[in-house]
Amino acid sequence: MKGLVMRSTGMWYDVLLEDNRMQSCRVRGKLRLEGFKETNPIAVGDYVDVETEGSEGVITRIHERKNHILRQSVKKTQHAHVLAANIDLAVLVVTMSMPRTSSGFIDRFLVTAESFDVPQALIFNKQDLLTEEDQGLQSELIATYETLGIPCVKISAVHDKLTPVMELLSGKTSLIAGHSGVGKSTMLNKLSPSIQQSVAEISSFSQKGTHTTTFAEMFGVDDKTFVIDTPGIKEWGLIGMKPEELSDNFPEMRNLRAHCKFGYRCLHFNEPKCAVKEAVENGAVALSRYENYLSMLIGEDNRK
Ligand SMILES: Nc1nc2c(ncn2[C@@H]2O[C@H](COP(=O)(O)OP(=O)(O)OP(=O)(O)O)[C@@H](O)[C@H]2O)c(=O)[nH]1
Numbered sequence: 001m002k003g004l005v006m007r008s009t010g011m012w013y014d015v016l017l018e019d020n021r022m023q024s025c026r027v028r029g030k031l032r033l034e035g036f037k038e039t040n041p042i043a044v045g046d047y048v049d050v051e052t053e054g055s056e057g058v059i060t061r062i063h064e065r066k067n068h069i070l071r072q073s074v075k076k077t078q079h080a081h082v083l084a085a086n087i088d089l090a091v092l093v094v095t096m097s098m099p100r101t102s103s104g105f106i107d108r109f110l111v112t113a114e115s116f117d118v119p120q121a122l123i124f125n126k127q128d129l130l131t132e133e134d135q136g137l138q139s140e141l142i143a144t145y146e147t148l149g150i151p152c153v154k155i156s157a158v159h160d161k162l163t164p165v166m167e168l169l170s171g172k173t174s175l176i177a178g179h180s181g182v183g184k185s186t187m188l189n190k191l192s193p194s195i196q197q198s199v200a201e202i203s204s205f206s207q208k209g210t211h212t213t214t215f216a217e218m219f220g221v222d223d224k225t226f227v228i229d230t231p232g233i234k235e236w237g238l239i240g241m242k243p244e245e246l247s248d249n250f251p252e253m254r255n256l257r258a259h260c261k262f263g264y265r266c267l268h269f270n271e272p273k274c275a276v277k278e279a280v281e282n283g284a285v286a287l288s289r290y291e292n293y294l295s296m297l298i299g300e301d302n303r304k
C-alpha cells in the first residue's frame, strides 16, 4: 500500500497510509533512489510502498520525488541530508529580535530553495516585540522581498488569529524553517488541534540555543494541507553551488547576466561592464541582496 512518510527517527518511520492509518515502519534491505548514493535515503515527505507484517510495516520502495531540499549535515563537512521531499512551499519564519534573523540568513535560505526549484515565502513573527527601529528594518526587508514576488506575512503567533498564514499554506505541503525560538511550533500548534508540538516555555528566546523541536515532522492540517515542523537552524551552508551558478538563484539577477560584458563568465564582482553592478547602482537590484550575494560568493559568512 502507498503511504506518506510523516516522521523519521533513524530506524523507524511513521507512514500515513492511503486508508488513513498511521503505520510505524522499518526498512528491509537496501533501498535505492535514483540520483542518490546513500541507501535508504528516506525523508519526511517521501511517498513509499509499505507491506504490513502483523503490527509491523516494512517500506519496500521509495517513489520518485518531485523535489527535495538538502541541508549540510554538520558544520564544514560536505555531507548533506535530505531535510524533506515533495515540497510545494519553503517557508522561513523570521524574527527581528529574540532571536534576530539576519538578511544574510534569509537570502541563503531563499537561494537554497530556489536552487531546488521550491517556491518560497516569509513569515515575520513576534510583531508584538518590535521596537520602532526593528519595525523600520522589517519594512525594508518586506519591501525588498515583495518586489521579488515572495509573499510576506506578519504575525504574532501568540496573540493573533492566523488566518493569513492559513491562506498562505492552504492546499500545499510546506516546509517550515527558521532559527530556534522564532516560534515555528507555536504557530503550527495554533493552526490545528491535531498539532501539539512542544514549545519553549518562557515567552522569550534563550540565548543558549537549546532546540525544542529535534527532528522534522509532518502534520496534516486538513486533507490537502500539510506542514513540516523542523528543528531550529543556526546556519545554512550552500551545497554544491558553483560560483558562476550562484546568481542564477537570485531571480532578479538571473536575466541580467546576458547583458554583462563577460556574459556567463561574469561573477558580478570586479568585472567591467557588469549589468548586475549597474542594476545595483540604479536601484533595480537591492543593495542588501547584492551584498549577501557577494558574501555567499566569497564564502566568508557561508556559515553564519
Ligand atoms: N512574544 C512573543 N513570543 C512568541 C511568539 N511566537 C512564539 N513566541 C515564543 O517564542 C518561544 C519559542 O517558540 P517555539 O514555538 O518553541 O519556537 P521554535 O521555532 O519551534 O523553536 P525550535 O523548536 O527550538 O526550533 C516560546 O516561548 C513562544 O511562546 C510571538 O508572536 N510573540
Ligand SMILES: [Mg+2]
Residues within 6 Å of the ligand: 184, 185, 186, 197, 198, 199, 212, 213, 229, 230, 231, 232
Ligand atoms: Mg519547535
Ligand SMILES: [Zn+2]
Residues within 6 Å of the ligand: 257, 260, 261, 266, 267, 268, 269, 271, 273, 274, 275, 276, 277
Ligand atoms: Zn555581471
